[in-house]
Amino acid sequence: MTENSMPPADHLANPPQPALRLHRELTRVWSNAPGIRGVFTAVNHSTIGLRFMCTALIFFGIGGLLAMLIRTQLATRKGAFLDTEIYNQIFTMHGSIMMFLFAIPMLEGLAMYLLPKMLGTRDMAFPRLSAFGYWCYLFGGLILIGALLMGVAPRDGWFMYTPLSGSTYSPGINADVWLLGVTFVEISALAAAVEITVTILRMRAPGMKLTQMPLFAWYILGAAVMMLAGFPPLILGSVLLEIERAFGWPFFDPERGGDPLLWQHLFWLFGHPEVYIIFLPAAGILSTVIPVLSRTRILGYGAIVASILGLVFLSFGLWVHHMFAVGIPHMALAFFSAASLLVAVPTAVQVFAWIGTMWKGRPQLKLPMLYILGFFFTFVMGGLTGVMLAIVPFNWQAHDTAFVTAHLHYVLIGGFVFPMMAGLAYWLPMISGRRRIKGLGELAFWTILVGFHGTFFIMHLTGLVGMPRRIDVYPDHPEWEMLNLVSSVFSFVMTFGFALFALDCILQAWLGKHARRDPWKAPTLDWAMALPPPAYNFASLPRPDMTGSEYAGGAEVALTLARGEGVLPGAPRGHREVLVTGIGHASPQHVAILPANTALPIQFAASIGVFVLMMLFGLYYVALAALLPVLWFAWRWARALVPAGSVPPVEIAPGLQLPTHYDSAATLTGSGLACFLFANGTFFASLIFGLAFITLVSPGPAPPPLEGQAAVSAMLIAGGLLAAALASLVPGRALKEVSEAGSPLRLIAFGLAANLAALAALAGLAIWQLGDPRVHAQTAVRAALLGYVALQLFITAIFAAFALDQARRGELAAGHLGALRHWNLWQGYTLAIGAISAAVIWAQVLSQ
Amino acid sequence: MKGRGLLWLGLVALGPAIWAAAFTLVYALHGAGCAAGWAGIDAGPVSLHRLLMLLGWLAGITAGGWLLLRLPAGKDRETWLPRAGALIGLFATLFTLVPVLFASSC
Amino acid sequence: MMSILKRMAAVSVPLFAAQACAAPLSTLDPAGPSAEAIAWLWWVFLAGAGGLTLFVMALLALSFGAPRAVSERRWTWGLGVWFSLAILSAMLVAGVAVGERLLPRDTALEVRAHAQQWSWTFTHPGPDGTVIETGRDLHIPAGQPVDVRITSADVIHSFWVPRLAGKMDAIPGRENVLRLQAASPGIYEGRCAEFCGIGYATHRFRVIAHDPADWPASVPAQAEEAPE
CATH class of the missing domain: 2.60.40.420 (Cupredoxins -  blue copper proteins)
Incomplete structure (x- = not known):
């Protein structure tokens, strides 16, 4: 990654222009389409971010209502309020909604809304992807809620342990709703993770070094990288379990060589990092708000970045502490126990850095600060019970009791909900452009705090005296009744508090007086704009001398930028232009022209939704056909990236011309593809882990003798690899030839043919040499691996076909190489995983 | 960090990555050893199983220590953060795998 | 509902807690060496956690007031790293030691x-x-x-x-x-x-x-x- 040298700050200044004219010009280019069309075609980050947050809050309300039903049922011993089947659906949905439909989308929405403003740019890196993610989230969520209303919601607990969630013990579509619905929602998490990573690394205002960017961005970067690594194991697990349920491949069936513990490993390999994915953005809010409300700067910026680094890595070494009672040898438990303890150190560093910041400054007891105090009080206790649960013997007693329920609510409400509410109280004047109504917010805070601790503090004791989680009645345990009744009563107090909070937000947006600019006197750029923010955020982008300064959010900076005295002023060319900068020092590299309003995201998401529904109803052949529209929209998505003609360079400041992204090598799309391949690689690594686990660790019957002939298999594998290797030479050569001799039509056609040949070899392997994957888990996981490689080859072939189409249209020219570069990247990845898969399968066969 | 943003980020993550590698290696050795019965084979004062895990642990500590020694010291964040990463990696390797010394293996 | 509330009022909280501890599924009423060791761990943890919570809350309360000069090293390294690490190391040793004692050894x-x-x-x-x-x-x-x-x-x-x-x-x-x-x-x-x-x-x-x-x-x- 080469970086151009950084021009001095005054070279990036533009002459002032009338602010109103700039505003009109930019609004015309950046705003959403009016009326109902805007609902379906908006891609703007503020709009999509708000949609994410509002939808997440509605799901929070639904999840909360379910919690009220649970508490009502448990208030008395023989609660006859719900029958067991419905009760099981309700607690499963409560957990699933809060995790997948509230917490993750909420943080995605907040990050999408704030990041471009804090980093000093006009949108996220991939606006269409933001919108696409939102629609996937909404449709997936609606599938889950629809199932709940129809009484066929998942009922096996939010971690869906097999065999209980397998087809034998969970017939019907309940479990499929979870597996398919949640996976559909997770598409949005991956999309958000990719674009957040790219936005933070490549779209910061010029001169905003990584080591000086707002801590919030560091936290979100950490969370996004964790999502790239953490969600693939869950998606893999869900795909495997769905294949087991739909087609009988026995990955998790112990009678056919599978292993229920594989599900637990894959689930918690996601599930524990997930807790920190949720916590990091919340901690980012705290690191932003605490210094501002203490009228000082953060204590220990470097130490906090190091803590984030530690959390990002360490949280991937704790997952087994959810599995202390499954019979794993004590030494392995001790490793994970130690890692679970150690992860408390970076957390402690942050807590003490925050308190030290408050010592350093003069804390003001404004509403966000109240929520921050609520956070400290709650999260410290939750953290301490977490440390207790990391101790193996104690965990053997407390595991799966109400103690764990209490602990996880202390951590999630303390460590996520309270900071989020502090953040909402802090940023609502920006979002709504209005001041809050005094008193109501404080009342809501105290009601929630009292309700929360009244509900959950005593629940620790309920667990220690033996009440397991997830039971609906306890007729023979009068000693639990009082404890439960107290929890139930206070839970209604807490609900009342959340209702007050919602009322406060609505009243503020509706009746509040107009907020003045920069109400908190913040040192971050998110406040250097009018309230509520215009669609384009900044009329001109901040210069190096403005980022990180004491009054970056102040009126003076805002005015300078509004008059176009920053970088890349206005939208004189009628495009949505942003500046792309280098990773380290954010030196300007090129100008990216972002896509405008389009309905493609909702169409693409809807086509995937049709596929998911067909899978859900067991119409597998129809589902296969439903993939065609998906492909069609993906193709159109990529076609929209091709420029209509040549685009001249853009002057971002007097005398400083930068090329557009069409004529640049290191594009945002390239970075995004690299991020996606990282997630794809984690998925592949999880699959290899699954294969090794089933082959080496699972008990159960020996696999059947291999089918087919070794020589034929070897020939097919070698042939396939050779074809893939030949194909991988093509895009690189084509890149060279385009620059020298124009469109290499024949070369690209050869690349496509070679990929198709490799795919044919794979098909031959699957048909003649593999054996029936329904017989044994080892065969099944081998087939899954073949299927994965085939999918990558297929995608590579699509890339090749796309390049061929471009060559045919004569679009490939020296400057415009996008598709070829991306094909090159994907082709290399495919060859690598193909070779690794061949080696792994060979080793697996040898071990038999 | 002279125009090398991605490399610098990689350097910051190198320390914890060493921990991740050592942790994975020792955990895999533990699983493989229990499956293959290495715990029953003597190798001097300890079993072959524990010996292999000890070697894995020491390899991780050595790599982490080597990285820490190679990185320049300095107060500015660009110099300090890679060193902090190395410290995190070294310390996490020491702390999380210390049960190799005394916990029962299978 | 009323009768429950009456009962609630009649029983004082500490007595109630003591009663609850002695329940048939209570981990706090151990009747064997294994459960006893774990119950001990719990009481020690509870005392420690209570002390730590009070400590952090006191630090927090003291933060309200005039700005003070603070040493970054003392807060991040001293309290954040060394203080927490000392506690966690002790817990690790105790946890592994108790865990080892509870494992099935010899024949039974x-x-x-x-x-x-x-x-x-x-x-x-x-x-x-x-x-x-x-x-x-x-x-x-x-x-x-x-x-x-x-x-x-x-x-x-x-x-x-x-x-x-x-x-x-x-x-x-x-x-x-x-x-x-x-x-x-x-x-x-x-x-x-x-x-x-x-x-x-x-x-x-x-x-x-x-x-x-x-x-x-x-x-x-x-x-x-x-x-x-």
């Missing part, structure tokens, strides 16, 4: 617990060298270690007798071993502790510990199993 009497939706099948010695299978009660001798071999026929369950020991999952395809010891003869409640479907709430059992002098003669034959 072996009994079997086989879980299914939603009942148990226990296999243990009976009078006169017979082997007895029961559906609700697991009979063991008091005062000596017993290894329970835990298996499952269908989904994942968990074998848990809180007053005697921690829990151990019953996983189809695998066999797990849990060491139990009852200090004195008596009836100890147990239950499934991993969500296992529609009958989960009532998936319970009992462990009956007999006087070792009468063991296994005092174990009733299947037909005579004591009524609920």
Whole structure:
């Protein structure tokens, strides 16, 4: 990654222009389409971010209502309020909604809304992807809620342990709703993770070094990288379990060589990092708000970045502490126990850095600060019970009791909900452009705090005296009744508090007086704009001398930028232009022209939704056909990236011309593809882990003798690899030839043919040499691996076909190489995983 | 960090990555050893199983220590953060795998 | 509802807590060495956690006031790293030490617990060298270690007798071993502790510990199993 040298700050200044004219010009280019069309075609980050947050809050309300039903049922011993089947659906949905439909989308929405403003740019890196993610989230969520209303919601607990969630013990579509619905929602998490990573690394205002960017961005970067690594194991697990349920491949069936513990490993390999994915953005809010409300700067910026680094890595070494009672040898438990303890150190560093910041400054007891105090009080206790649960013997007693329920609510409400509410109280004047109504917010805070601790503090004791989680009645345990009744009563107090909070937000947006600019006197750029923010955020982008300064959010900076005295002023060319900068020092590299309003995201998401529904109803052949529209929209998505003609360079400041992204090598799309391949690689690594686990660790019957002939298999594998290797030479050569001799039509056609040949070899392997994957888990996981490689080859072939189409249209020219570069990247990845898969399968066969 | 943003980020993550590698290696050795019965084979004062895990642990500590020694010291964040990463990696390797010394293996 | 509220008012909280601790499934009313060791851990943790919470809250309360000069090193390294690490290291050592003590070592009497939706099948010695299978009660001798071999026929369950020991999952395809010891003869409640479907709430059992002098003669034959 080469970086151009950084021009001095005054070279990036533009002459002032009338602010109103700039505003009109930019609004015309950046705003959403009016009326109902805007609902379906908006891609703007503020709009999509708000949609994410509002939808997440509605799901929070639904999840909360379910919690009220649970508490009502448990208030008395023989609660006859719900029958067991419905009760099981309700607690499963409560957990699933809060995790997948509230917490993750909420943080995605907040990050999408704030990041471009804090980093000093006009949108996220991939606006269409933001919108696409939102629609996937909404449709997936609606599938889950629809199932709940129809009484066929998942009922096996939010971690869906097999065999209980397998087809034998969970017939019907309940479990499929979870597996398919949640996976559909997770598409949005991956999309958000990719674009957040790219936005933070490549779209910061010029001169905003990584080591000086707002801590919030560091936290979100950490969370996004964790999502790239953490969600693939869950998606893999869900795909495997769905294949087991739909087609009988026995990955998790112990009678056919599978292993229920594989599900637990894959689930918690996601599930524990997930807790920190949720916590990091919340901690980012705290690191932003605490210094501002203490009228000082953060204590220990470097130490906090190091803590984030530690959390990002360490949280991937704790997952087994959810599995202390499954019979794993004590030494392995001790490793994970130690890692679970150690992860408390970076957390402690942050807590003490925050308190030290408050010592350093003069804390003001404004509403966000109240929520921050609520956070400290709650999260410290939750953290301490977490440390207790990391101790193996104690965990053997407390595991799966109400103690764990209490602990996880202390951590999630303390460590996520309270900071989020502090953040909402802090940023609502920006979002709504209005001041809050005094008193109501404080009342809501105290009601929630009292309700929360009244509900959950005593629940620790309920667990220690033996009440397991997830039971609906306890007729023979009068000693639990009082404890439960107290929890139930206070839970209604807490609900009342959340209702007050919602009322406060609505009243503020509706009746509040107009907020003045920069109400908190913040040192971050998110406040250097009018309230509520215009669609384009900044009329001109901040210069190096403005980022990180004491009054970056102040009126003076805002005015300078509004008059176009920053970088890349206005939208004189009628495009949505942003500046792309280098990773380290954010030196300007090129100008990216972002896509405008389009309905493609909702169409693409809807086509995937049709596929998911067909899978859900067991119409597998129809589902296969439903993939065609998906492909069609993906193709159109990529076609929209091709420029209509040549685009001249853009002057971002007097005398400083930068090329557009069409004529640049290191594009945002390239970075995004690299991020996606990282997630794809984690998925592949999880699959290899699954294969090794089933082959080496699972008990159960020996696999059947291999089918087919070794020589034929070897020939097919070698042939396939050779074809893939030949194909991988093509895009690189084509890149060279385009620059020298124009469109290499024949070369690209050869690349496509070679990929198709490799795919044919794979098909031959699957048909003649593999054996029936329904017989044994080892065969099944081998087939899954073949299927994965085939999918990558297929995608590579699509890339090749796309390049061929471009060559045919004569679009490939020296400057415009996008598709070829991306094909090159994907082709290399495919060859690598193909070779690794061949080696792994060979080793697996040898071990038999 | 002279125009090398991605490399610098990689350097910051190198320390914890060493921990991740050592942790994975020792955990895999533990699983493989229990499956293959290495715990029953003597190798001097300890079993072959524990010996292999000890070697894995020491390899991780050595790599982490080597990285820490190679990185320049300095107060500015660009110099300090890679060193902090190395410290995190070294310390996490020491702390999380210390049960190799005394916990029962299978 | 009113009667419950009246009862609530009548019982003072500490008395109520003490009563609750002595419940049939209470981990805080240990009746064997394993559960006792863990209960001890809990009380120590509780004291420590209480102290730490007060400490942090005090620091927080003191932060309100005039700005002060603070040393970054003291807060991040001193409190954040070294202080927390000292506590965590002690906890790791204690945790692993207690864990090692609870593992099944040497040989012990072996009994079997086989879980299914939603009942148990226990296999243990009976009078006169017979082997007895029961559906609700697991009979063991008091005062000596017993290894329970835990298996499952269908989904994942968990074998848990809180007053005697921690829990151990019953996983189809695998066999797990849990060491139990009852200090004195008596009836100890147990239950499934991993969500296992529609009958989960009532998936319970009992462990009956007999006087070792009468063991296994005092174990009733299947037909005579004591009524609920």
